[in-house]
Amino acid sequence: MSKIKSRTAVNRRKFLKIGLLGTTSTLLGSRLLTDAVQAYAQEKPETIAFPPPVYRTLGRTGLKVSVIGFGAMLTPEPEVIRVAFEHGVNYVNTSRKYMSGKNEEIVGKALKGYRDRVYVATKIQTEINTPEAIIRDVEASLKALGTDYIDLIQLDANADKDRPFRPEPREAFERLKKQGKVRYCGVAVHKDPAGVVNALARDATRFFDTALVAYNFKSAKDVGDAIALAARSGMGIVAMKTQAGGYATSAGESAHQAALKWALQNPNVALAIPGMRNLTELKEDIAVMGMPLTASDQRVLERYGATVEPYFCGLCGKCEGGCPGGVEISTVNRALMYAEGYRDRGLALSTYREIAETAGADRCLDCLQCVARCAHGLDVAAGMERARQLLG
């Protein structure tokens, strides 16, 4: 991993005065806050030339959303989110789980004064399943966000790919809609994106309005095909993990922008939600609105793709059938990506701990030889070993 630098590393080099904003210091006290405050001190929003915003329709919800939404999972500073709102970004994505529940509070602070012009998307916790527990969870989100409605509530489809098709979450979401607490329902798809999105597209009930899908220039073709089918069925497609893990690279300064442009060139994608820690990253991501993917971008992506090749897992889950130990390889790899790519140890650990004890990378310790084969040539055993070292 030593050759790969997170894009926040650039900000860390230039140390400036810390502590001016301080809104989340008591919550986090981490390097994330340091990064955000440093970047904010270096680059005042009024000096940034923001482009005119570009909007697309989010499927059958009819919502007109900015093609760059604010992925808040890594953002410790509400002011960064507010700058985005001020410049036309009208969609913010958070989750109960990010920053151990504090991320929704940060988004809630950012929403003050902007609630009527911004769409709020959040997720329920992974491990809850009864209608009553789901309703309580959404009510906790409402409280943390300081709002009385959520525009888009999302259900995670992780290890349990059938979760969106079970009656309990649907009953809970239906009740919440009737109470005016949520407007639209979506699914956050992690494992087997092609399979789950295809199933959602073919779901005759049309219960879910949107799919939040890992989609990037490294995605397998079947993911793009599934997205096309879902978009044709009327679902709004929200692209996440557009940067194939968030690894910075020597491929060029614009690699992250090229990756975003690549996702947005697909007209079936309504918006992307890159995670933005600070103003520098906001400026970098927001700049792609309205910009076409160029031949130069394609060349940058080829180089970037080569850099991430040894680490990139498409989360398809195809290797898991070959593992006699029943290891949740795709989820382990996702946690690993949060650790190595995003450099977010908290998120990596919380994701890793969602895996049942019997399906974690520790199972590999009893295995003489790895027989799980990655459909895309990834060294499965090496990934499980790194996960154990970093997260076990």
Ligand code: SF4
């Ligand atoms: S080493 Fe490979 S085959 Fe063995 S348990 Fe781990 S992932 Fe499965």
Ligand code: SF4
């Ligand atoms: S390791 Fe390979 S086969 Fe397994 S989930 Fe990742 S991309 Fe798919």
